[in-house]
Amino acid sequence: MKKAYREMTREELLKEQAALEAKYQEVKAKGLKLDMSRGKPSKAQLDLANGMMDVLNSDSDMKCEAGVDCRNYGIMDGIPEARRLLADMSEVPEKNILIYGNSSLNVMFDTVARAMSMGVCGHTPWGKLDKVKFLCPVPGYDRHFGITEFFGIEMINVPLLETGPDMDLVEKLVSEDASIKGIWCVPKYSNPTGISYSDETVRRFAHLKPAAEDFRIFWDNAYSIHHLYDDDQDVILELLTECEKAGNPDMVYKFISTSKVSFPGSGIAAMAASEANLADARKAMFYQTIGHDKLNQLRHVRFFKDMDGVHAHMRKHAAILRPKFEAVLDTLERELGGLEIGSWVKPKGGYFIAFDSLEGCAKKIVARCKEAGVVMTGAGATFPYGKDPKDSNIRIAPSFPEPDELKMAAEIFVLSVKLVSIEKYLLEKEGVCC
């Protein structure tokens, strides 16, 4: 059993610091260039979908099930077989799905943009209102916060617990404040903490009584099928169904894509929502596009065939990702366990591990990592406006580096955590408040 740093004497800390600093300088001298900053699939993962390049060739039948030539204009909603596949992936009936372009980020951006300029289902365009606010469970996904910041939407932090957002707070805020128009959610294998929302959380979402009739839950199901284990998977309640049961069918927009199933940026994406919400979305889509890339839809459906095909494919991803997650988690556990200088959740899926350092240490840890050649997601990025009030959350993305690189990167990370934590304790012992 290791001794927690906060229980060490000044001398013990100084001794530990000297040893760690020597190690750190040694690693730094190697001039490494490692990247754990983004949830990027590795080459091996991308190779899994290479067969998709072969399913369409110049001799292929390019007609979709509707008999329409996918090479030409037409079918704004997506080809039937792609609608069916993404409906299955979203766990909704086909009538509740609308296919979009290449990634769900665009769909979310477009959805907020549309609400700003056209309003939601006949309500006043958000852009015409004095104040529009979004609830942001934190830590969360930087690109969600980026979208709302871009449109000048005020963001309010809501703590993300192990069961999902703090629903007491969510219920209170949305029922009291009609300027709150939305909430960003990654309900399964959350970015970055990896937690999945409990059934109670989902049901409380479905039963929200927002003051704003045009309040919408932005349910980014980015990692719905991105399990790491075959025998230990999170299952979350399907929100659209729960909303229907609760008499709130229009309260949710679900987003999904194959970005991390096939190819980032070259996938297909969809929104799942009530028919009223989809009709609203189609109004803007009619002006925005002559139709999304149906050949890419066809390519995806012919490659994956159905959800069995998708799940089989995702198991191959898991086989590549699992050892990487475990390498990082093992290093964290082995090197930091018992030191009481950080905490993390062991995720069962998704793309990230979230590390919470001692308060006021995250920026310094990320800087230390960078100095030794390891790029982490910028500290603060997991909070609106890039401001982590406690400066403690760091997102670790283990997917992209090769296994040997990853081990080195993880070593540098824990070294940095230890060094910055010791510094903090030493300053405290010297009576310097941080």
Next chain:
Amino acid sequence: MKKAYREMTREELLKEQAALEAKYQEVKAKGLKLDMSRGKPSKAQLDLANGMMDVLNSDSDMKCEAGVDCRNYGIMDGIPEARRLLADMSEVPEKNILIYGNSSLNVMFDTVARAMSMGVCGHTPWGKLDKVKFLCPVPGYDRHFGITEFFGIEMINVPLLETGPDMDLVEKLVSEDASIKGIWCVPKYSNPTGISYSDETVRRFAHLKPAAEDFRIFWDNAYSIHHLYDDDQDVILELLTECEKAGNPDMVYKFISTSKVSFPGSGIAAMAASEANLADARKAMFYQTIGHDKLNQLRHVRFFKDMDGVHAHMRKHAAILRPKFEAVLDTLERELGGLEIGSWVKPKGGYFIAFDSLEGCAKKIVARCKEAGVVMTGAGATFPYGKDPKDSNIRIAPSFPEPDELKMAAEIFVLSVKLVSIEKYLLEKEGVCC
């Protein structure tokens, strides 16, 4: 030499009407289903690019010239080779090009959307202004007008002459009214009249002195390489260069895509503009997308290689389109020449023939065509708000039907034109004003 209808006596008109009506009923009885409504490539045209399906397969090198794996995140601006190809197609240096998604309509929509929410180069967002206006050369492209109508932008008609928009009027309006923020242009083989802007028109555009600093010319170069003839092609001055020379480098956004080069909806698109404008566009793009479909960019570049490849490909399109245009033009000339009940320009490229009927006849002609099984673009569609003040412009799209269908469709069209024109003259002779 045929006798013009307006010079015919009541009796002559009635006799002609009876003969035509009999013919019309005969054709109607066939129960045809023909479509000349949209600028849709035919199957034969789409087949031309089928080879694009073969250039990437599971064994291909998926790296672009920048060394980046096109299957993964990264390179927001477009891969270098695609930037170069679309820069060449846009006749601008590579630094002036930004690659977008699958079609230029989306890029134009996004550009207006961005101006609405974020403003243009630091100016007040258009959405925050009481009034925003666009000039709309008419007849024009319905989907342009759709975008501006969607965003609540007031549209002002400007006559499109054979040299381009009426520049006296354009110069006057933009210099007097700071709420005029843009103008829609299809400078080459214009949609729908087929005319190309004269050098003087382009230079006058470049020298505009708009009252609004954030005024932009929306230059939709949709048909820049879509010639019908090898030896008789329109050439227009390159506007960005002219704007630079005139000290107005930031006044133009050029749009281009391969929608009607490769596959509609599955092409690649770009905006060409000054570096200041592109920097402005990138700010929004950063929030909007994780990057466009680089595999599709790669597919396009590896298939076309360079502009020689593109031009060779466009000659194959022309070989298919030319006889179709000529079939329609021949029918118009043969059947309507001398009757003085309509006029049209013989286009040397693009996708459309615009027919101007006698005043107040367009809607009725389109209805007559529909009754006999031929769908035309709705009368009025070529004007903002769908309102053609003279009810005379009809857009003919000859690309999609097969040659034999097209001949029948053209026959039905001229029959309808004749019948509706006779009706008009008969009513006039009876002293009924229309």
